[in-house]
Structure formats: C-alpha cells, structure tokens
Amino acid sequence: MTLRLRNLTVGYRRQPVFSHLSLPDIPPGSLVAVAGPNAVGKSTLLRAIAGLLPLQGDILLDGQALAALPPASRRQCIGYLPQLLPQPVPLVAYETVMSACRAVGGVGDLRPLEQAIEQVFDDLGIRSLALRRLSAMSGGQRQMVGLAQVLVRQPQLLLLDEPTSALDLHWQLNVLNVVRAATRRQGTIALLASHDLNLALRFCDQLLVLAPGGHAVLGPPAEVLTPALLSRTYGIEGRIEQCSLGYPIVLADRPSACRP
Amino acid sequence: MSSYANLEAATGADQHLNLAAAYRQFVWRRFACLLLLLLGCLVAFLVDIASGPASLGLMEVVQGLLRPETLDMGTRVIIQDIRLPYALMAVAVGACLGLAGAEMQTALNNPLASPFTLGVGAAATLGASLVIAFNLSLFGLAVHILLPLSAFVFAAAASLLILALSRALGASVHAVVLFGIAMLFGINALVGLIVFMADAESVQQIVFWTMGSLARATLDQVAVVALVFACCLPFALRNAWAMTLLRSGEEQARSLGVRVESMRLRVLLRVSLLTAVAIAFVGEIGFIGLVAPHIARMLLGEDHRFLLPGSALAGALLLSLASIASKLLVPGVLLPVGIVTALVGIPLFIALILARSREAVL
Structure with a gap:
C-alpha cells in the first residue's frame, strides 16, 4: 500500500496554503515525520488528507483515489488524531474509544471490538485509565485516550497531529514505539506532525519538511536535514549531529539574522 | 464512593480484570440508575395526582387508575378528569423539555444551551402572543389548534434562523449560542411590543402563558405531546453513539x-x-431544558444511550415535583408551575452540585 500525493492545492477561504504540492511516493510501513515552523500548514495537510478540508488534486492510497472511495471505506482506511485533546467531559475512556467504532455504521458482533479495545489499552499502557472519566484525567492522559480512539480501528493510514504534545518523556517514547510497531506489523503508513524534531528523527523513516511559501521536501532524514534547510525553514543556525545510538539530532545554536 | 470510583479502583487493583466485563458491570449500574429515575417519576406522578385541595391517599389513586369502578363518582371524576391529565402533562412536557435540552447541549457543545436560552421558547411565546393579542384565525382553525400551531411554527423558524445564520457565516458553535441569545432579546422585545399594544384581557392571557400552567391540560393534548416525544426519542437514540463521540471532540x-x-x-x-x-x-x-440534562449527566455520565432517556426522565421528575409543590406551597392556591419549577429545581440542582463536589474532594 503506497501513498501518493499529487498536485494538491489546499487552503482556507480562497487563501491557498499549498498550491500544486506533489511528493514522492510513500511506501508501505513508512513513518513520516512532518516538520516545519508554526503556521506552515502541517495540520492543514493532515486535515486535508483526512477529508476535513476541501482540496484539489489527487491522494491515492494503493492506486485508489481516496476521494472516490465510499465514505465507509474511507473511514476504515484513515485514522486521524486532531491536535486538540479530547474534551474533559464525564465520559469514561472505554466508552470514548468504543464510540469511535460505533458512531457511524453498526458493529455486528461486539466481542472482536471488545478485544480490540482491550488490546489497544494494553498496547498504550493505559489499562488503569479504562474506566476513568475524561474529566478526571490530565491533558496527557486524555491525549492517550485520543490515540486509543484512532489506533483501535487499525487504519491503513495514520494521520497524527502533534500526538505527543501533552506527554512526558516516558509516554512520548511509548506512543512512538506503538506507532512504529503498527507500521512494521501491519504495513501502516503514519504521517506524524511534530515540533519535536529530535523525537521524530529517532523514529521516522522519512522526513517531510514544509517550508514557508508552500515548499516541501521529503526524504530520509540524513539526506533532507542540512544546516541550510534549518536556516531557511526555521530561521535558526543549527547543527545536525549523530548521537551515540546512531540517530541524527538537531542542535539549535541561535536564531539566524533574518527570519524566513 | 461513586460507581466510577469503585470501578477505577477495581481496574487499578487487578490489572488482569477483563475490561469488557468491568464496563458491562458499569453499564448495568447506569441502567439501574435509569430505573431508579423511572421509579422516582412514577412515585412523583402518583403523589401529583394525590395532592390537591381534596386530598387523596396513594392507594386510592392507584385504585382510581387501575379499577376506577370501585371508587365513588366524585373521587373518580377528580382523579380521571381533573388530576390525571394534569399529572400526565407534567410528565410528558418535562420529558420533552429534558430530551430537547440534552440534545441541544450536546449538538452545540455548550452546557448553557437549552431551547430557552437560545430563544426557541421565546419564539414559541411570540407565536402564541400573536394569536392571542390579534385574535388571529387562519383557514378557519379554532384558537386551541391555531395557538399551538403558531407556537410551533415560530419555534421552528427560530431554530432554522439560528442554523442558517451560523452556516452562512461559517460560524462556530459559540457564534450559534450568541446568535441565539441575540434572538432571545429581540423576540422578547417583540413580545413586549405586542403586550404594549394588546388589550387588557389579551395581556392577562399572554402573561399567564409566560408563567406556564398545567391547569389547561386535557388528555387529547397529553396524547399529542406524548406522541411527539415517542416519535423523537427513537431518532435521538439512533444518534446516541455519534453524539457520545461528538462530546469527546468535534x-x-x-x-x-x-x-x-x-x-x-x-x-x-x-x-x-x-x-x-x-x-x-x-x-x-x-x-x-437547562437543568434536567445536567442532573442526568451527574447521575449517568455522557453515554448518550443513557443520558438522553435519563434527561427526559429527570425532566419529567422535576416537573412532577414542581407540579406537586405548586399545589402545596400555598394551601388552596394553584401557583403557575413555570414559577415553581425554578423554586423546586434550583435547590435540587445545587444539592447535586454540592454532593458532586464533596465527592470530588473525598
């Protein structure tokens, strides 16, 4: 299953964020980190692929246009985690996850669904939260429940918008391990928007950097990341080094003289 | 300790507890809570029939409902012709408003939303006031048909106007609420204008309308209200999971x-x-419409399979209690139930909030 984005034009109220954006094909099992400065369009891109924004152009999943898929198949294919955390309402985590599976279209036998929910709570390590109300949880805990809502359906394409923004270091690693495992086990493609470049670099196969002006570059992190790109994209002077475990890390030294 | 706390403790203590089984247990508790609400409604309904100037015993009421031929003519008339429509109307209207409030609060994602805070109720009053003040007659319809019809048309128009405005301007739910509140003030001004222009008898009728009274209820009217509720509830419940999901995030x-x-x-x-x-x-x-959903939410949580019927039951219970109080607060005087509703509901609501916050502290 390959993801192909061709000639995408997306925007808000006739103000395009991207015009005619095309990217190299993304192979199955890829974890792609989507990086870029604030307001460059990371969330817009994910929302457009998720079908939440009107767009022109083609999004093909395994050669099939997503727009042409019946709504039920499209829902089955895509799992989208919005940047906003689940609301702190008196819903228990278990039924929050169940509602994600039962909200549209019926489920026949409940048992497989119950097993899937149990599995996702175990995978994410949040079993003890299963019967706790969202209103009694911290922001990070609610973010984990939001992730469970997405992962429980085992979609082929995961679109995660800042999935670790409210999490501490332990849970950041935990979540990215679970996503990484899903891509390896099921051939899922995951697009993960994040401001935490070093965390993303540790787990991703490819890096998609969105730069102001609707420019984008996609490729293996080692090839894509250069000090010049950091300067052009983020307006910083920085270095790319390798940590002892072999992962690239970005060291930001200072803001560059001119902001892009 | 609440059912939530019990189950949290259970899952925390035994990591191998089957989650589905624990959740089913949790659902059963909610179901039991719903049954308790239903029982409360039934008791309040019977007490509502029993209370009044001619005081009746509960057994007498039950007997009058199940085997009316065993009672004397006077008691039978009091129960069947006077108090039964009154008490049934309290249940039916309370259920309708409770359900409407719960649906509105979820759809607009706003705990302050209710048919009245958004001007839908005021629009119904405007429709009724026009018929009363100008003695309108349309297509030869009698006033007792035209008045509710006019109230309905205006309420529906108000709802559609809110929706059309918010869609046209691409507005958020917050804007919908603001439109609704603006409309509420606008409509209240129009009702004021009508009252200003109307004759004394019409003014009295309009004022009486705004205070709310169950005294005019007939069994036919109860049947209409109950039928509308029975038609709306299944459609609302069909969306229960979608509304539950909507509560976690749009x-x-x-x-x-x-x-x-x-x-x-x-x-x-x-x-x-x-x-x-x-x-x-x-x-x-x-x-x-404002408070019943909150009471149901406190007792049953946000799972709309329980919240929607629970809110309807809480509404029915509140209005039945208000109906009882309206007969008992001032002996010999039947107070307008619209006034008493707030007097009965507010202490109950505050007691629930206090109980809830004490639970949170403990």
Missing part, C-alpha cells in the same frame, strides 16, 4: 464520518418540535 467525530452539520440540523428540528409542542399547551416552562 474534529475526531468529523474524521470518523459523523456528519456534524447535518446532525445539528436534525437536532434543532427535533428540539423545535419537542419544545413547541410541549409549551404550546402549557406556556413557558423554562428551567427544565
């Missing part, structure tokens, strides 16, 4: 295929139908 719900705009439209239509029909016969009873 963006997530949209991405999973919930057509939020279309759902809002259907909710607003149902709310206008429920509100208009409910208050068309009894006048403005504003408090139920």
Whole structure:
C-alpha cells in the first residue's frame, strides 16, 4: 500500500496554503515525520488528507483515489488524531474509544471490538485509565485516550497531529514505539506532525519538511536535514549531529539574522 | 464512593480484570440508575395526582387508575378528569423539555444551551402572543389548534434562523449560542411590543402563558405531546453513539464520518418540535431544558444511550415535583408551575452540585 500525493492545492477561504504540492511516493510501513515552523500548514495537510478540508488534486492510497472511495471505506482506511485533546467531559475512556467504532455504521458482533479495545489499552499502557472519566484525567492522559480512539480501528493510514504534545518523556517514547510497531506489523503508513524534531528523527523513516511559501521536501532524514534547510525553514543556525545510538539530532545554536 | 470510583479502583487493583466485563458491570449500574429515575417519576406522578385541595391517599389513586369502578363518582371524576391529565402533562412536557435540552447541549457543545436560552421558547411565546393579542384565525382553525400551531411554527423558524445564520457565516458553535441569545432579546422585545399594544384581557392571557400552567391540560393534548416525544426519542437514540463521540471532540467525530452539520440540523428540528409542542399547551416552562440534562449527566455520565432517556426522565421528575409543590406551597392556591419549577429545581440542582463536589474532594 503506497501513498501518493499529487498536485494538491489546499487552503482556507480562497487563501491557498499549498498550491500544486506533489511528493514522492510513500511506501508501505513508512513513518513520516512532518516538520516545519508554526503556521506552515502541517495540520492543514493532515486535515486535508483526512477529508476535513476541501482540496484539489489527487491522494491515492494503493492506486485508489481516496476521494472516490465510499465514505465507509474511507473511514476504515484513515485514522486521524486532531491536535486538540479530547474534551474533559464525564465520559469514561472505554466508552470514548468504543464510540469511535460505533458512531457511524453498526458493529455486528461486539466481542472482536471488545478485544480490540482491550488490546489497544494494553498496547498504550493505559489499562488503569479504562474506566476513568475524561474529566478526571490530565491533558496527557486524555491525549492517550485520543490515540486509543484512532489506533483501535487499525487504519491503513495514520494521520497524527502533534500526538505527543501533552506527554512526558516516558509516554512520548511509548506512543512512538506503538506507532512504529503498527507500521512494521501491519504495513501502516503514519504521517506524524511534530515540533519535536529530535523525537521524530529517532523514529521516522522519512522526513517531510514544509517550508514557508508552500515548499516541501521529503526524504530520509540524513539526506533532507542540512544546516541550510534549518536556516531557511526555521530561521535558526543549527547543527545536525549523530548521537551515540546512531540517530541524527538537531542542535539549535541561535536564531539566524533574518527570519524566513 | 461513586460507581466510577469503585470501578477505577477495581481496574487499578487487578490489572488482569477483563475490561469488557468491568464496563458491562458499569453499564448495568447506569441502567439501574435509569430505573431508579423511572421509579422516582412514577412515585412523583402518583403523589401529583394525590395532592390537591381534596386530598387523596396513594392507594386510592392507584385504585382510581387501575379499577376506577370501585371508587365513588366524585373521587373518580377528580382523579380521571381533573388530576390525571394534569399529572400526565407534567410528565410528558418535562420529558420533552429534558430530551430537547440534552440534545441541544450536546449538538452545540455548550452546557448553557437549552431551547430557552437560545430563544426557541421565546419564539414559541411570540407565536402564541400573536394569536392571542390579534385574535388571529387562519383557514378557519379554532384558537386551541391555531395557538399551538403558531407556537410551533415560530419555534421552528427560530431554530432554522439560528442554523442558517451560523452556516452562512461559517460560524462556530459559540457564534450559534450568541446568535441565539441575540434572538432571545429581540423576540422578547417583540413580545413586549405586542403586550404594549394588546388589550387588557389579551395581556392577562399572554402573561399567564409566560408563567406556564398545567391547569389547561386535557388528555387529547397529553396524547399529542406524548406522541411527539415517542416519535423523537427513537431518532435521538439512533444518534446516541455519534453524539457520545461528538462530546469527546468535534474534529475526531468529523474524521470518523459523523456528519456534524447535518446532525445539528436534525437536532434543532427535533428540539423545535419537542419544545413547541410541549409549551404550546402549557406556556413557558423554562428551567427544565437547562437543568434536567445536567442532573442526568451527574447521575449517568455522557453515554448518550443513557443520558438522553435519563434527561427526559429527570425532566419529567422535576416537573412532577414542581407540579406537586405548586399545589402545596400555598394551601388552596394553584401557583403557575413555570414559577415553581425554578423554586423546586434550583435547590435540587445545587444539592447535586454540592454532593458532586464533596465527592470530588473525598
């Protein structure tokens, strides 16, 4: 299953964020980190692929246009985690996850669904939260429940918008391990928007950097990341080094003289 | 310790506890809570029939309902012709307003939303006031048909106007609430204008309408209100999971295929139908639609399979209690139930909030 984005034009109220954006094909099992400065369009891109924004152009999943898929198949294919955390309402985590599976279209036998929910709570390590109300949880805990809502359906394409923004270091690693495992086990493609470049670099196969002006570059992190790109994209002077475990890390030294 | 706390403790203590089984246990507790609410409604309904100037015993009431031929003619007339329509109307109207309030609060994602805070109830009053003040007659319809019809048309128009405005301007739910509040003030000004222009008898009728009264209820009217409720509830429940998901987050719900705009439209239509029909016969009873969903939420949580019927039951219970109080507060005087609703509901509501916050502290 390959993801192909061709000639995408997306925007808000006739103000395009991207015009005619095309990217190299993304192979199955890829974890792609989507990086870029604030307001460059990371969330817009994910929302457009998720079908939440009107767009022109083609999004093909395994050669099939997503727009042409019946709504039920499209829902089955895509799992989208919005940047906003689940609301702190008196819903228990278990039924929050169940509602994600039962909200549209019926489920026949409940048992497989119950097993899937149990599995996702175990995978994410949040079993003890299963019967706790969202209103009694911290922001990070609610973010984990939001992730469970997405992962429980085992979609082929995961679109995660800042999935670790409210999490501490332990849970950041935990979540990215679970996503990484899903891509390896099921051939899922995951697009993960994040401001935490070093965390993303540790787990991703490819890096998609969105730069102001609707420019984008996609490729293996080692090839894509250069000090010049950091300067052009983020307006910083920085270095790319390798940590002892072999992962690239970005060291930001200072803001560059001119902001892009 | 609440059922939530019990189950949290259970899952925390035994990591191998089957989650599905624990959740089913949790659901059963909610079901039991729903049954308790139903029982409360039934008791309040019987007490409502029993209370009044001619005091009756509960057994007498039960006997009068099940085997009326065993009672003397006077008691039978009091129970069947006077108090039964009154008490049934309290249950039916309370249920309609409770359901409408719960649906509206979820669809607009706003705990302050209710058919009345958004002007839907005021629009129904405007429709009724026009018929009363100008003695309108349309297509030869009698006033007792035209008045609720006019109330309904205005309530539906108000709902659609809110929706059309918010869609046209691409507005958020917050803007919908603001439109609704602006409309509430606008409509209240129009009702004031009508009152200013109307004759003394019409003014008295309009004022009486705005205070809300169950005294005019007949069994036919109760049947209409109950029928509308019975038609709306299954449609509301069909959306229960989608509404539950919507409570956790709108963006997530949209991405999973919930057509939020279309759902809002259907909710607003149902709310206008429920509100208009409910208050068309009894006048403005504003408090139920706001508070009943909160009471149900405190008792049952946000799972809309339970919240929607629970809110209807809480509404029915509140209005039945208000109906009882309206007969007992001042002996020999039947107070307008719209006034008493708030007097009865507010202490109950505050007691629940206090109990809840004490639970949170413990």
